[in-house]
Amino acid sequence: MPELPEVDVVRAGLTPALTGAKVQAIEVFDRRSLKRHRPELGEFEEILPGVTFMAPIRRGKFMWVPFADNLALLAHLGMSGQMLLRSPDATDDKHVRVRIWLEHSKDGELRLDFSDQRIFGSLAIDELVETGDGFAAGLGSDSSLIPIQAAHISRDALDPHFDTAMFKRRLKRRNSEIKRSLLDQSLISGIGNIYADEALWASRVHPQMPSAELSNRKVDELLINVKQVFSKALAEGGTSFDAQYVNVNGQSGYFAHSLNAYGQTGKPCARCGTPIARAPFMNRSSHFCPKCQRLGRSKVI
Numbered sequence: 001m002p003e004l005p006e007v008d009v010v011r012a013g014l015t016p017a018l019t020g021a022k023v024q025a026i027e028v029f030d031r032r033s034l035k036r037h038r039p040e041l042g043e044f045e046e047i048l049p050g051v052t053f054m055a056p057i058r059r060g061k062f063m064w065v066p067f068a069d070n071l072a073l074l075a076h077l078g079m080s081g082q083m084l085l086r087s088p089d090a091t092d093d094k095h096v097r098v099r100i101w102l103e104h105s106k107d108g109e110l111r112l113d114f115s116d117q118r119i120f121g122s123l124a125i126d127e128l129v130e131t132g133d134g135f136a137a138g139l140g141s142d143s144s145l146i147p148i149q150a151a152h153i154s155r156d157a158l159d160p161h162f163d164t165a166m167f168k169r170r171l172k173r174r175n176s177e178i179k180r181s182l183l184d185q186s187l188i189s190g191i192g193n194i195y196a197d198e199a200l201w202a203s204r205v206h207p208q209m210p211s212a213e214l215s216n217r218k219v220d221e222l223l224i225n226v227k228q229v230f231s232k233a234l235a236e237g238g239t240s241f242d243a244q245y246v247n248v249n250g251q252s253g254y255f256a257h258s259l260n261a262y263g264q265t266g267k268p269c270a271r272c273g274t275p276i277a278r279a280p281f282m283n284r285s286s287h288f289c290p291k292c293q294r295l296g297r298s299k300v301i
């Protein structure tokens, strides 16, 4: 599932081709991929032709492409969404749901194919609103405007305006385990199952540790490690072990080779050699080192 690094690899890859590109035409092959479009703004296929895209922006796992003072194309990749840049005569990829034909002054005619095998992702046109704090809404532009559907999510750990003090205050009031808090996009955005397991392993924190019991120092350490695993994954092009995530050119990322906890069940912990354990978590799994990431009996919730 794409998390912050994978979405940012897509944003960075699309920026040169989309910025200043004019939309020529839209083809919708599967309307389920438009489930988050707001029809009161008009038909998706009718609004976009003729508009000129500005630079794409990302906050957490949301990416949007503004094209007017108050409107943007909003993309969420869900479990398996891909934004693929193709030459006009390229062969069709499997699972293309929406195609945007573009004309770029330098690159000429291009196809932006939204491919999504499992259809949890979506494209939508959404209205832009002020962030409220006046800072840039996300990475990619100085604009403080954000799509309504993304306005509820917190800034992410790589955002220079992420409010660490507020994050700590809110964690103290949480009854839930720390991993669940890390995945709560309204508390801190961009983290999914992979990078939560990696950051917790790096910080020696058990995924079931009650959020409120983490010391300020431990929270600082955890945030540093979230940034580090994100930065490392970004440098390596994102994580792709199930071949569902690919960048705009269809190439997979390499971060899967650097995972210390996620998906490493039974393999020796890189720190102490103890086999990595797996525990059920919200219909999925948590992966951790039972020796480095201890949880006292009293801490079980």
Ligand SMILES: [Zn+2]
Pocket: 269, 270, 271, 272, 273, 274, 289, 290, 291, 292, 293
């Ligand atoms: Zn260990």
